[in-house]
Amino acid sequence: MAVSLDATDRKILRALQADASQSLEEIARQVGASKTPVWNRIRKLREAGVIRRQTAVLDPEALGLEACFFVLIRTSEHEAEWQKAFLKALLDRDEVLEAHRLAGDIDYILKVRVENARAYDVFYQALISEVRIYNVTALLSMEEIKSTFALPIPD
Amino acid sequence: MAVSLDATDRKILRALQADASQSLEEIARQVGASKTPVWNRIRKLREAGVIRRQTAVLDPEALGLEACFFVLIRTSEHEAEWQKAFLKALLDRDEVLEAHRLAGDIDYILKVRVENARAYDVFYQALISEVRIYNVTALLSMEEIKSTFALPIPD
DNA sequence: TGTGAAAATGTCAGGGC
DNA sequence: GCCCTGACATTTTCACA
Numbered sequence: 001m002a003v004s005l006d007a008t009d010r011k012i013l014r015a016l017q018a019d020a021s022q023s024l025e026e027i028a029r030q031v032g033a034s035k036t037p038v039w040n041r042i043r044k045l046r047e048a049g050v051i052r053r054q055t056a057v058l059d060p061e062a063l064g065l066e067a068c069f070f071v072l073i074r075t076s077e078h079e080a081e082w083q084k085a086f087l088k089a090l091l092d093r094d095e096v097l098e099a100h101r102l103a104g105d106i107d108y109i110l111k112v113r114v115e116n117a118r119a120y121d122v123f124y125q126a127l128i129s130e131v132r133i134y135n136v137t138a139l140l141s142m143e144e145i146k147s148t149f150a151l152p153i154p155d
Numbered sequence: 156m157a158v159s160l161d162a163t164d165r166k167i168l169r170a171l172q173a174d175a176s177q178s179l180e181e182i183a184r185q186v187g188a189s190k191t192p193v194w195n196r197i198r199k200l201r202e203a204g205v206i207r208r209q210t211a212v213l214d215p216e217a218l219g220l221e222a223c224f225f226v227l228i229r230t231s232e233h234e235a236e237w238q239k240a241f242l243k244a245l246l247d248r249d250e251v252l253e254a255h256r257l258a259g260d261i262d263y264i265l266k267v268r269v270e271n272a273r274a275y276d277v278f279y280q281a282l283i284s285e286v287r288i289y290n291v292t293a294l295l296s297m298e299e300i301k302s303t304f305a306l307p308i309p310d
Numbered sequence: 311t312g313t314g315a316a317a318a319t320g321t322c323a324g325g326g327c
Numbered sequence: 328g329c330c331c332t333g334a335c336a337t338t339t340t341c342a343c344a
Contacts, residue, residue, distance in 0.1 A: 005218075013213060016211035017210055017213065018210075019208060019210070020175065020176075020210050020211045021175075021208075021209040023318080023319060023320085024320065025318090025319075025320095033330075033331090034330075034332080035320080035321090035331090036321090036329095036330070036332090037329070039321075039322090040330095048217070049214050049217060050213060050214055050217040050218070051213060051214075052211075052213065053176075053211075053212050054175045054176040054210070054211050054212070055172055055173075055209070055210060055212055055304060056168070056172055056206050056207075057206070057207045057210055058172065058205060058207065058306055059204050059205055060306055062203070062205040063160075063168075063205070063306055063308060063309075064309075065306055065307070070255070070264050090300060090301055091300075091301060094305075094306075094307035096301060097301075097302075097303055097304070097305075097306075098266075098303070099299075099300040099301040099302075100223065100225070100296040100298065100299055100300060101296070101297045101298040101300060102294050102295060102296060103295040103296075103297050104294065104295065108300075109296075111253075113307070139257050139261060139264060140257060140258045140259065141256070141258075141264075142255075142256045143255065144253075144254075145242060145245060145246075145255060145256060146245055146253060146254040147252075147254075148252055149210060149252070149304055150210065150252075151215055151218055151249075151252075152249035152250050152268070153218060178338060178339085179338070179339065179340095180337095180338075180339095188312095190338095190340095191311070191312060191313085191340095194339080194341090195311095
């Protein structure tokens with residue numbers, strides 16, 4: 001996992017994060033090299049798993065997904081069996097965009113995208129009927145100030 | 156914003172979300188059409204803003220960004236002036252991957268990716284010195300169970 | 311919508327720093 | 328070792344039926 005990246009690699013990654021549809025030639029120009037080395041580096045970065053995949057970023061509103069919730073979950077269960085079921089429930093549901101296991105008071109946080117509040121309730125009811133959960137707090141997003149996958153790449 | 160999408164559009168969007176590096180030909184095969192109509196639809200979806208951009212998804216760990224925090228923020232300030240400064244502070248910082256204004260008790264939630272706990276503290280100190288904040292709770296992610304930008308596209 | 315042809319781009323071999 | 332030049336294969340792009 002500890003991949004060593006030089007300045008050129010980082011420039012390439014930055015360019016790809018900003019716009020992955022750019023041609024190899026444009027990227028090469030930006031990083032100040034020619035196509036071949038850039039191409040070889042990209043291939044290596046992909047193989048090393050630094051570049052996971054390439055995706056189109058869609059507008060949620062245009063798809064009718066108007067509601068975004070952050071869900072804070074507390075549970076009393078900490079057995080392997082329960083965890084496995086909970087994990088599966090999360091991975092199976094496409095409306096769960098993010099799920100993290102946390103340190104401290106709150107055990108899990110989810111980010112859920114759905115059509116509206118009703119759709120969230122359907123999701124919520126389905127989830128708590130599938131796995132036992134002690135306490136749930138849903139935070140409703142009123143405004144998406146910022147939303148990016150572009151990671152900060154140090155120099 | 157209310158774009159009407161037919162079944163073919165949705166298939167195209169699903170394919171692009173899954174892997175945007177696919178050739179037009181492959182996508183056409185998947186949706187059961189030939190290249191030209193698929194190409195025209197993609198262009199329209201881009202123009203309509205349904206497809207926002209295309210990006211490479213990187214592995215945060217490979218970049219040395221090992222710590223992920225969710226930050227819950229309460230503030231006593233609700234004036235336009237304060238909000239503007241706060242917004243700017245968030246947009247300016249690359250380590251803030253997500254920021255939402257919330258309904259209810261907690262005013263804002265952030266998702267922050269940094270190298271380690273020390274780097275988070277640097278970020279935190281800088282933020283609270285820049286804008287007045289009433290109360291902050293940081294939730295540390297121990298495990299990223301799921302993390303995707305792929306939106307659920309209904310049939 | 312589909313065919314097909316021109317332009318652009320991705321891919322890779324060979325040689326040089 | 329890594330890089331560049333250049334030639335070939337593939338793909339994108341678009342006019343036209």
